[in-house]
Amino acid sequence: MIAALALAAAAALALPVPVIGANAAPADACTAEAGSFTWGFKESFRAYISGSIANGEWSTEGDIGYDTPAFFSDDLAGSIDLQGVKGELSVDGAMRFTGHEGILDTTISTVRLVVESPEQLVVVVDVRGTTQDFVPIDSAGVRFLTGDLAAAQWSASGDGLLIESIPLTLTADGAEAFGTYPEGETFDPLTLELATTEACATAALEARAAAGQIPLFVAGGLIAVGVGLGALLAVALRRRSRAGQAAPAEPSAEPSAAPSDD
Numbered sequence: 058m059i060a061a062l063a064l065a066a067a068a069a070l071a072l073p074v075p076v077i078g079a080n081a082a083p084a085d086a087c088t089a090e091a092g093s094f095t096w097g098f099k100e101s102f103r104a105y106i107s108g109s110i111a112n113g114e115w116s117t118e119g120d121i122g123y124d125t126p127a128f129f130s131d132d133l134a135g136s137i138d139l140q141g142v143k144g145e146l147s148v149d150g151a152m153r154f155t156g157h158e159g160i161l162d163t164t165i166s167t168v169r170l171v172v173e174s175p176e177q178l179v180v181v182v183d184v185r186g187t188t189q190d191f192v193p194i195d196s197a198g199v200r201f202l203t204g205d206l207a208a209a210q211w212s213a214s215g216d217g218l219l220i221e222s223i224p225l226t227l228t229a230d231g232a233e234a235f236g237t238y239p240e241g242e243t244f245d246p247l248t249l250e251l252a253t254t255e256a257c258a259t260a261a262l263e264a265r266a267a268a269g270q271i272p273l274f275v276a277g278g279l280i281a282v283g284v285g286l287g288a289l290l291a292v293a294l295r296r297r298s299r300a301g302q303a304a305p306a307e308p309s310a311e312p313s314a315a316p317s318d319d
């Protein structure tokens with residue numbers, strides 16, 4: 058009965074109701090242990106480095122490469138549980154930016170892509186260099202950027218799970234380590250591809266869809282609260298209007314009609 062009411066309530070709100078068994082998850086555990094990314098890092102920073110102000114360049118080390126206009130790696134390794142959409146892949150490599158005849162020399166290395174939930178990614182890196190004010194920085198494991206996985210485009214195919222254009226913003230720790238941009242600054246979106254079977258990639262899509270839904274019991278509860286508040290409001294309004302009808306008419310200070318001339 059309660060379940061029926063909850064389903065009816067969800068239908069009334071046009072909430073997506075999970076269809077159990079329609080696209081069953083694979084029997085075996087789904088784990089992605091390899092992947093790749095492409096990422097421009099920050100387009101305005103690259104333009105500044107390669108432009109006439111900094112007169113600089115960038116280079117890559119280890120398993121990170123650069124192919125205009127983006128850095129990439131095909132060597133992400135680790136473990137991401139695709140049914141829970143949680144885990145971490147990392148790459149041993151670096152992006153080094155130099156400019157102002159070596160005065161600017163910043164290296165971002167050991168990129169770790171930490172999937173905290175179907176909705177959030179954190180880019181953790183080591184940062185070495187100086188801030189814009191020449192304060193030396195050498196920080197390992199900086200939670201540099203947060204990624205909005207809910208706003209990215211997900212798709213499943215025989216090649217695996219593709220998560221395109223993950224919007225990234227600078228954290229407070231990232232702002233402190235990089236030493237120029239404020240917290241909340243937008244970096245280039247990152248595209249991540251996880252090697253897995255199509256069935257497991259589809260399981261990840263379902264986990265993501267489920268994470269974006271309001272659980273039925275919460276929806277039912279919200280409707281009950283809404284109906285209760287509506288009833289209380291109706292009673293209060295009815296009482297107010299009855300009280301208004303019963304009250305004696307206020308004596309009017311103004312004459313009700315202009316005195317007649319005749």
Ligand code: HEM
Nearest residue numbers: 101102105110157160161162163187188189190191237238
């Ligand atoms: C000789 C020393 C330096 C000079 C003369 C200098 C000069 C400048 C100038 C004029 C800009 C504005 C560029 C524009 O608006 O187009 C700029 C931006 C910037 N500088 Fe420097 N800078 C120096 C050192 C550094 C250092 C050590 C860092 C450390 C990372 C740094 C990081 C940046 C960043 C991140 C920007 C913003 C780029 C963007 O538009 O996204 N600078 N700098």
